[in-house]
Amino acid sequence: MSTQPNSFRNQPDERGHFGQFGGRYVAETLMPLILELETAYRAAKVDPAFKAEFEDLLEHYVGRPSPLYFAPRLTEALGGAQVWFKRDELNHTGAHKINNCIGQILLAMRMGKTRIIAETGAGQHGVATATVCARFGLPCVIYMGEVDVARQQPNVFRMKLLGAEVVPVVSGSRTLKDAMNEALRDWVANVHDTFYIIGTAAGPHPYPELVRDFQSVIGREARAQMLSRVGRLPDLLVAAIGGGSNAIGLFHPFLDDPEVKMLGVEAAGHGLDKQHAASLAGGAPGILHGNKTYLLQDEDGQITEAHSISAGLDYPGIGPEHAWLKESGRVEYTSATDTEALDAFQLLCRTEGIIPALEPSHAIAAVAKRAPGMPKDAIILANLCGRGDKDIFTVAEALGVEM
Amino acid sequence: MNPRLASAFAKGRSALVAFITAGDGDTAANLDALVSGGADVIELGMPFTDPMADGPAIQAANLRSLGAGTTTREILMIANEFRERHPDVPLVLMGYANPMVRRGPEWFAKECKGCGVDGVICVDLAPEEDQDLGPYLRAEGVDLIRLATPTTDDARLPTVLDGASGFLYYVSVAGITGKQQAATASIEQAVARLKRATDLPVAVGFGVRTPEQARAIARVADGVVVGSALVEIVGKHGTAAPEHLREYTASLAEAVHSARKEAHA
Numbered sequence: 226m227s228t229q230p231n232s233f234r235n236q237p238d239e240r241g242h243f244g245q246f247g248g249r250y251v252a253e254t255l256m257p258l259i260l261e262l263e264t265a266y267r268a269a270k271v272d273p274a275f276k277a278e279f280e281d282l283l284e285h286y287v288g289r290p291s292p293l294y295f296a297p298r299l300t301e302a303l304g305g306a307q308v309w310f311k312r313d314e315l316n317h318t319g320a321h322k323i324n325n326c327i328g329q330i331l332l333a334m335r336m337g338k339t340r341i342i343a344e345t346g347a348g349q350h351g352v353a354t355a356t357v358c359a360r361f362g363l364p365c366v367i368y369m370g371e372v373d374v375a376r377q378q379p380n381v382f383r384m385k386l387l388g389a390e391v392v393p394v395v396s397g398s399r400t401l402k403d404a405m406n407e408a409l410r411d412w413v414a415n416v417h418d419t420f421y422i423i424g425t426a427a428g429p430h431p432y433p434e435l436v437r438d439f440q441s442v443i444g445r446e447a448r449a450q451m452l453s454r455v456g457r458l459p460d461l462l463v464a465a466i467g468g469g470s471n472a473i474g475l476f477h478p479f480l481d482d483p484e485v486k487m488l489g490v491e492a493a494g495h496g497l498d499k500q501h502a503a504s505l506a507g508g509a510p511g512i513l514h515g516n517k518t519y520l521l522q523d524e525d526g527q528i529t530e531a532h533s534i535s536a537g538l539d540y541p542g543i544g545p546e547h548a549w550l551k552e553s554g555r556v557e558y559t560s561a562t563d564t565e566a567l568d569a570f571q572l573l574c575r576t577e578g579i580i581p582a583l584e585p586s587h588a589i590a591a592v593a594k595r596a597p598g599m600p601k602d603a604i605i606l607a608n609l610c611g612r613g614d615k616d617i618f619t620v621a622e623a624l625g626v627e628m
Numbered sequence: 629m630n631p632r633l634a635s636a637f638a639k640g641r642s643a644l645v646a647f648i649t650a651g652d653g654d655t656a657a658n659l660d661a662l663v664s665g666g667a668d669v670i671e672l673g674m675p676f677t678d679p680m681a682d683g684p685a686i687q688a689a690n691l692r693s694l695g696a697g698t699t700t701r702e703i704l705m706i707a708n709e710f711r712e713r714h715p716d717v718p719l720v721l722m723g724y725a726n727p728m729v730r731r732g733p734e735w736f737a738k739e740c741k742g743c744g745v746d747g748v749i750c751v752d753l754a755p756e757e758d759q760d761l762g763p764y765l766r767a768e769g770v771d772l773i774r775l776a777t778p779t780t781d782d783a784r785l786p787t788v789l790d791g792a793s794g795f796l797y798y799v800s801v802a803g804i805t806g807k808q809q810a811a812t813a814s815i816e817q818a819v820a821r822l823k824r825a826t827d828l829p830v831a832v833g834f835g836v837r838t839p840e841q842a843r844a845i846a847r848v849a850d851g852v853v854v855g856s857a858l859v860e861i862v863g864k865h866g867t868a869a870p871e872h873l874r875e876y877t878a879s880l881a882e883a884v885h886s887a888r889k890e891a892h893a
Contacts (some may be wrong), residue, residue, distance in 0.1 A: 526726040
């Protein structure tokens, strides 16, 4: 294709655009702060002290590098390509979300902000945010849809234990997108002292870029670990996508390795012809929450409600870089239903002794479909971005088990 | 500037800008009530599922409207019929970017022109992303009304004013619609700062609820925007809203029009 860029790793442009996606679509009250954040991030990015503190915390507080693990019994059960996992579920707080929170809270303190807010869906980002706020002694308010509060009780309690105030959001569909609306409403009224730690690689520029950069530690480690363990790069990377932060974190360092194929897995909920959360598969470009990207919406541009059994994927949009990577053809996107994710969840429990979160269970479902058709010397690397302790009640209910 | 908007701000007194949400109640009757109550400019809100800049009153109005099945075509029809009934009253659409660009900005701009809409306020279209709507509205002669806020400093103001027309909407508080009101002194200072940078009329809104507040702002600004208080009347009175709206608008209009304010050339 003649329009192929020289590199897939030099986005966004100076205005925060990934091709036609991304940008800064926010109320005027927030614009000066967004611009200030960009300036602060540019300065932090080239400051060795910032980098050193970020890396020190990742190593000694988060527990990085996370292991790269070959899954022998899952590989055998699938009967095709070797399946490897990047074990980000072993991080402190149990998911990849903490990588980004460490980066953003350091940035917040650099900017002199004294109060932190965040939105959360499954509660993993809320827990990670509450964790870093406790670690650095900053007050923290977490907005969480009322529906998610009900289905993620353990994480709600964790956040409270960590000292955060959890505000149940009762507007709209009462899930992640409404939590984000409410966080934006808080931010616009408290711009002078408040930093908004966005949990995924979406929102107004520079958030998609900085979240990606903080999460890229996943892909950088995985790339080095693969080279040192097997002497070559994997053939296929697989990651689940809600907003897309764990996926972009894994993919980005590999984007200019043409031999590495990549597969992002959206949540197909009850099925793509029914209610789902697959914005690339079932949505269209539009503007929401500060960026232009693929959105689930009707013909009038009203946002339609997403559904996934996984609260962390239950969002009607996707990070703008994924929208661009889809249009450029560099990354392939597919989806997995609630049922497929539940099957994959159980498969990993039984074959590897690992209870995955429902989010990466979508990635495992895609692995289970792809691996059998690939040769035995092929390598699939999937991001195990969260552990499933938080999901056992949801899974029990879905399986009809009384606890 | 669109002639209808220009004349609304050239009456030698401050203008009352009245906002209600389209599709919430009997919108045509409610709009007529605003006009007969003395509103100088009508802002018609386009409902959106995710009104991030709005407080509880307008959020609820959006939900009521969308719950009743309001479509973009119906909103444009409401505008078109308003224009037929009120050929001289300026009408501005206010809303969020996604419903405006969904069928393409060219389509939206042409529809606005065709329905007699004088201006558009797009809450989440920063001047930095003007390319998505601004050029299309300007091509059709529809004003793109920009917002300035307490956080818009002097260095940034030229960016906001570049491409702005109609009037400048000063959001008097850093926050969402319908909440607290800023101190009159800070509004006076802010309006003076804006007037030094532009010849556009400056209308002040967000958190203006009562005739007393409106009168105080009308002394220093070219226009006063009232939204949440009117939207609450619609929510409270349903089909009986028009008479209550007319009465409340009249009390606001009296306050705004008598507050005294010379016209700005």
